[in-house]
Amino acid sequence: MDGTTTIRAPRGRELSCKGWHQEGALRMLMNNLDPEVAERPSELIVYGGTGKAARNWECFWAIVDALRGLDDDETLLVQSGKPVAVFRTHPWAPRVLIANSLLVPEWADWETFRELERAGLTMYGQMTAGSWIYIGTQGILQGTYETFAALAEQRFGGTLRGRVCLTAGLGGMGGAQPLAITMNEGVALCVEVDPRRIDRRLEHRYLDERIDDLDAAVERAEEARREGEPLSIGIPGNAAEVFPALLERGYVPDAVTDQTSAHDPLGGYIPAGCSLEEAAELRESDPERYVREARASMARHCAAMVGFMERGAEVFDYGNSLRAEAKLGGFERAFSYPGFVPAYIRPLFCEGKGPFRWAALSGDPGDIAATDEAILELFPEDERLGRWIRQARERVRFQGLPARICWLGAGERHRAGLRFNELVADGTISAPLVIGRDHLDSGSVASPYRETEGMKDGSDAIADWPVLNALLNTASGASWVAVHHGGGVGIGKSIHAGAQVVVDGTEEGALRIERVLTNDPSIGVVRHADAGYERAGEAARALGIKAPMLGR
Amino acid sequence: MDGTTTIRAPRGRELSCKGWHQEGALRMLMNNLDPEVAERPSELIVYGGTGKAARNWECFWAIVDALRGLDDDETLLVQSGKPVAVFRTHPWAPRVLIANSLLVPEWADWETFRELERAGLTMYGQMTAGSWIYIGTQGILQGTYETFAALAEQRFGGTLRGRVCLTAGLGGMGGAQPLAITMNEGVALCVEVDPRRIDRRLEHRYLDERIDDLDAAVERAEEARREGEPLSIGIPGNAAEVFPALLERGYVPDAVTDQTSAHDPLGGYIPAGCSLEEAAELRESDPERYVREARASMARHCAAMVGFMERGAEVFDYGNSLRAEAKLGGFERAFSYPGFVPAYIRPLFCEGKGPFRWAALSGDPGDIAATDEAILELFPEDERLGRWIRQARERVRFQGLPARICWLGAGERHRAGLRFNELVADGTISAPLVIGRDHLDSGSVASPYRETEGMKDGSDAIADWPVLNALLNTASGASWVAVHHGGGVGIGKSIHAGAQVVVDGTEEGALRIERVLTNDPSIGVVRHADAGYERAGEAARALGIKAPMLGR
Numbered sequence A, B: 001m002d003g004t005t006t007i008r009a010p011r012g013r014e015l016s017c018k019g020w021h022q023e024g025a026l027r028m029l030m031n032n033l034d035p036e037v038a039e040r041p042s043e044l045i046v047y048g049g050t051g052k053a054a055r056n057w058e059c060f061w062a063i064v065d066a067l068r069g070l071d072d073d074e075t076l077l078v079q080s081g082k083p084v085a086v087f088r089t090h091p092w093a094p095r096v097l098i099a100n101s102l103l104v105p106e107w108a109d110w111e112t113f114r115e116l117e118r119a120g121l122t123m124y125g126q127m128t129a130g131s132w133i134y135i136g137t138q139g140i141l142q143g144t145y146e147t148f149a150a151l152a153e154q155r156f157g158g159t160l161r162g163r164v165c166l167t168a169g170l171g172g173m174g175g176a177q178p179l180a181i182t183m184n185e186g187v188a189l190c191v192e193v194d195p196r197r198i199d200r201r202l203e204h205r206y207l208d209e210r211i212d213d214l215d216a217a218v219e220r221a222e223e224a225r226r227e228g229e230p231l232s233i234g235i236p237g238n239a240a241e242v243f244p245a246l247l248e249r250g251y252v253p254d255a256v257t258d259q260t261s262a263h264d265p266l267g268g269y270i271p272a273g274c275s276l277e278e279a280a281e282l283r284e285s286d287p288e289r290y291v292r293e294a295r296a297s298m299a300r301h302c303a304a305m306v307g308f309m310e311r312g313a314e315v316f317d318y319g320n321s322l323r324a325e326a327k328l329g330g331f332e333r334a335f336s337y338p339g340f341v342p343a344y345i346r347p348l349f350c351e352g353k354g355p356f357r358w359a360a361l362s363g364d365p366g367d368i369a370a371t372d373e374a375i376l377e378l379f380p381e382d383e384r385l386g387r388w389i390r391q392a393r394e395r396v397r398f399q400g401l402p403a404r405i406c407w408l409g410a411g412e413r414h415r416a417g418l419r420f421n422e423l424v425a426d427g428t429i430s431a432p433l434v435i436g437r438d439h440l441d442s443g444s445v446a447s448p449y450r451e452t453e454g455m456k457d458g459s460d461a462i463a464d465w466p467v468l469n470a471l472l473n474t475a476s477g478a479s480w481v482a483v484h485h486g487g488g489v490g491i492g493k494s495i496h497a498g499a500q501v502v503v504d505g506t507e508e509g510a511l512r513i514e515r516v517l518t519n520d521p522s523i524g525v526v527r528h529a530d531a532g533y534e535r536a537g538e539a540a541r542a543l544g545i546k547a548p549m550l551g552r
């Protein structure tokens, strides 16, 4: 009961619940706390700071009990990680409905949230932690892959072959960059102030080489560029020094971004001229000066990025607040280049594209191999998708239940789901799958600092859409549905929803899959068409979505 | 298209849509804008300041078209009064899903809201305006009746017979007080600074007598009290003068409250010593002094109420902020008496009791008469309910479609719904009914200044419950479901949900009615049991609700 037990989802075809929808929820809840998957399983923390799967261990075991006893026409309600009730609904209804971390807006700040959390009344659900569909770091790699793929498509004809991308930061998220760039066939130059991070990434084969001398690194990159060879190079150094140095030499990479932890000018970003030890000391002895120096460094760092942009490089912000901090550091033109969402992700959202994922409840990697094949067969014309799937099956190590993630859009997801259902029915796949997704998706999130930043019509803060998304998925037959507050960007700053559907190989399952995987991405298309994005309007028309006010 | 057409719901048994669930939504939307029902129909404003039924007239007609064309397995999505999409779901799913006025919390203030509204991106839905189930002023009368009935039950053995209630304010809401008190068999003394308001209430038979002399009024009240005669008396005067004057004389009523518009110290409350004309002038010439004087008056007004309390009267705040303003006016002990929700409404919420209502889609008052009979037959032991129904059928004038409201709890509502369904099936009732409710209900609202003020466990601001409520009603087969923000107390201050179910006389209808009307109030019981209310815990056990963590 106390978190000393190791949690691992049951595998195989045998049910521990009364039906596969419940079983899917149970296994994915447990999988979220598998030590291979979760960051701090003993505290029920899955990922993303303090994103939890259940409020406490007593609640966790009560959820498990409730799921095991749940009938096929019952629905379990979970309030911020606590199982509060089971009601009789009907077979097509979701088996679990979840609301996590929601607060009345005037009270929606971290201070109040933490107070309520200490009083045992709520839990931080992040996005996929409290909705039981986190699958480990594959998601980060794939999201980064997709961002660079979108960049390649918009700017470089669909590939990064023969292109050099400069970036910095090889931490938890940023460490995916070198592999994501080489998976897109490009060359990555990655500046990282902490050499141990470089070495760790070398070890995990996310990074190919470490070159300590800047000139040598550039030379090696240029050579690979000429050969069209995918290659990633880690350069020990401070981005606030290395970026300006490269600019001074007149070197212009094809694309430039940054994933140092700029959002945290005291705890995260290392000021120029400081060793890691000196930084740690200064942080303690004079935190104000630390922040001042970090911001001054970020101003130089960001100014160099604007310089690259002015010389023709494709430059974007990767959601780490570097621009805002650089502006505080005195660099006025920090917001000269766009954020990654408006630049690359929103055009995908306009087609309902977002991170689609599935896990094999069997525990058998062969089941995922079968789905990989199916995806390649279903979408042979999608070069970018094919490249991802082919490389992912070689390079991605599964954590917990075998799983796959890729970005599919409206009109595609339900085709994949229905095909998987056939494969479960005919035994090619050995047990049911769960299909789910991140809350970061086309029609499921309102988050003015990230997913809905700078919407064309100014509707960034309108939060009707994620709630409609959850209601719609509930009405469409999802297996479990969640509405959360504060994921990604923090309490007060976002409202978002998630939905999962179990692929059980039955005909009723096929109907649920078809409805959920058609409607869920389609509301994303509608949300963007409503905001005035032409591309979304065209997608809505092409897909035959009934949108009464479209074009009015 | 422009609001010059008068809107009135179709009547009778003939469908203008493809099914009764859609038809119910269509008729109730139109009924909300019936000039008999709506405050400013030409602007689509139904009630409650600027609570609207649709974003604009173009959206209104597009909703009408969408509902008329909607198939029995389709669902229409409405985003802040705009019909954004129609998706194929399944027959048991709601036909309409609505999200109104929701904002990401950090942006959830009136200023941002009004800006987004001006940009055409949102709409204020209040509670039953944007969710299409407002039925006119009967709701106010019944809510006030129920509050005084609860007071009577707690303090005076179930009736106000032989009791005098002192109050002030005979405006839009407050004007229901005299009738609500006499319906509870009591004597009402109502102080109102504007004599025209008194005369209007006399005209509408909400008030029995006007007596301008204070001593004469008290004498008449005491006489009625002795006789056990229900009687209401309007006294022209300022509460900040009349209340202290009564206290000085040593007069102690049995119960005291107030519904002057104290929440608005500049536009609403008239300072002592001012005529209405003087008040209007001062408001213009020196608004700061106006507010100072109004608050000083409220301090005296409130101090007198505390004085009555200390002499044994039952005193409560009726949600108008008099206590907060009186405190600002210098009276420290303003919060000595409780608000009406913790005092009287919460014990009802603990049993899932809240404002339950239904409307006759036939337009035939005889159908409501049949439901009144059915309610009296179903709950013969409920004296309070019987008193309301018997008096309401005589005294309540229908506005728009004939409708009835009463408070029923978990374990009761579904019995009423199922009985109505039989009466529709056997033709006693001539066409389907719609059953719905206010968002102010047991398990459907988070509103720390009103419905969830001072929760036992401090969970006032937790907003998971209204969202779970909406998801649960969607999963239970409601005909339409809505989630709103900011109703009652304003933007930023509340999140709440509503659900309606059509009573069509079919067997499938009976299942939906049974699920929705069992689950919807039951989640209210669970919410209060979870907060530690013993009465709710007992109700949950008595009703056999499955609550996994109850008592843990």
Ligand SMILES: NC(=O)c1ccc[n+]([C@@H]2O[C@H](COP(=O)([O-])OP(=O)(O)OC[C@H]3O[C@@H](n4cnc5c(N)ncnc54)[C@H](O)[C@@H]3O)[C@@H](O)[C@H]2O)c1
Binding pocket: A168, A169, A170, A171, A172, A173, A174, A175, A191, A192, A193, A194, A197, A237, A238, A239, A240, A259, A260, A261, A262, A263, A264, A268, A269, A270, A271, A272, A318, A319, A320, A321, A450
């Ligand atoms: N918006 C999004 O979706 C999104 C996605 C990914 C990452 N991010 C942001 O990206 C940033 C990185 O995330 P993370 O999880 O990798 O953080 P992290 O703290 O794990 O890693 C940051 C890395 O930057 C390095 N670093 C710090 N200062 C440096 C400097 N001056 N020069 C070179 N390297 C330096 C650190 O040594 C560390 O390895 C965060 O700000 C995060 O919020 C946002």
Ligand SMILES: NC(=O)c1ccc[n+]([C@@H]2O[C@H](COP(=O)([O-])OP(=O)(O)OC[C@H]3O[C@@H](n4cnc5c(N)ncnc54)[C@H](O)[C@@H]3O)[C@@H](O)[C@H]2O)c1
Binding pocket: B168, B169, B170, B171, B172, B173, B174, B175, B191, B192, B193, B194, B197, B237, B238, B239, B240, B259, B260, B261, B262, B263, B264, B268, B269, B270, B271, B272, B318, B319, B320, B321, B450
């Ligand atoms: N929390 C709730 O659910 C709830 C329910 C009902 C009413 N209220 C509150 O009750 C108040 C009344 O609502 P309303 O719609 O009737 O408002 P209203 O403005 O229509 O009526 C207020 C009445 O008070 C009178 N008045 C003002 N100052 C007075 C004074 N000093 N002495 C005597 N009479 C005075 C006015 O002439 C007017 O008739 C509001 O503050 C409202 O917010 C709250």
